[in-house]
Amino acid sequence: MFKIFLIEDDASLFYEIKERLIQWEYKVHGVEDFNKVMETFSSVEPDLVIIDIQLPKFDGFHWCRMIREHSSVPIVFLSSRDHPTDMVMSMNLGADDFIQKPFHFDVLVAKIQAILRRVYNYSSEGPALRTWNGAAIEYERNRVKNKEGISELTKNEMFILKLLIENKNKIVSRDELMNRLWDDHRFVSDNALTVNVNRLRKKLAEIGLGDAIETRVGQGYIAMEQMNP
DSSP, X not given: OOEEEXXXXXXXXXXHHHHHHHHTTXXXXXXXXXXXXXXXXXXXXXXXXXXXXXXXXXXXXHHHHHHHXXXXXXXXXXXXXXXXXXXXXXXXXXXXXXXXXXXXXXXXXXXXXXXXXXXXXXXXXXXXXXXXTTEEEETTTTEEEETTEEEEOOHHHHHHHHHHHHTTTSEEEHHHHHHHHHSSGGGSOHHHHHHHHHHXXXXXXXXXXXXXXXXXXXXEEEEOOOSOO
């Protein structure tokens, strides 16, 4: 049974989401004291986190930052705000998805299922470790390591990198990436993929691999592998 940590201060909405997710056999934990969000997170050890943006004490962006300092657990934002910068901010902070309120519960469940399926199943498909351009790609630990240092990735970033590496020196289209990442990308802004790829590039650049992923305008992305890394 997957554990979901729901950080939502609207009690009626919290219990409505909880009841719906329990029907799908998810175990849902909430926050009793918003001064102890991280303590609750640590004790629950969730498989996925859902965060509202507007919260007491600190907003959802703050808690996303705090969680990302300790964990790569998938994070989904909920928000009644419709400004594009909210989605960009959430993706830049390492969120895996963004759902605007009001939302259809079937969409929420579908997105949760897609994320959990991707995050907790893909690592069993093939080796847990491989090398690429002189770096060790540690799939199960979500990190890339070489002599320049270690880059910690989110689940989405590692999934993108894994898919590109599996098709090294070949173009992977944006549509394919979005379909594989979010299953039904009709509910996802095209900008979400751009944000994730740019964040991945930035992290790879920190260990000298900034040019390893190239954009093919109008086509997609390609992971280049040197002949003699």
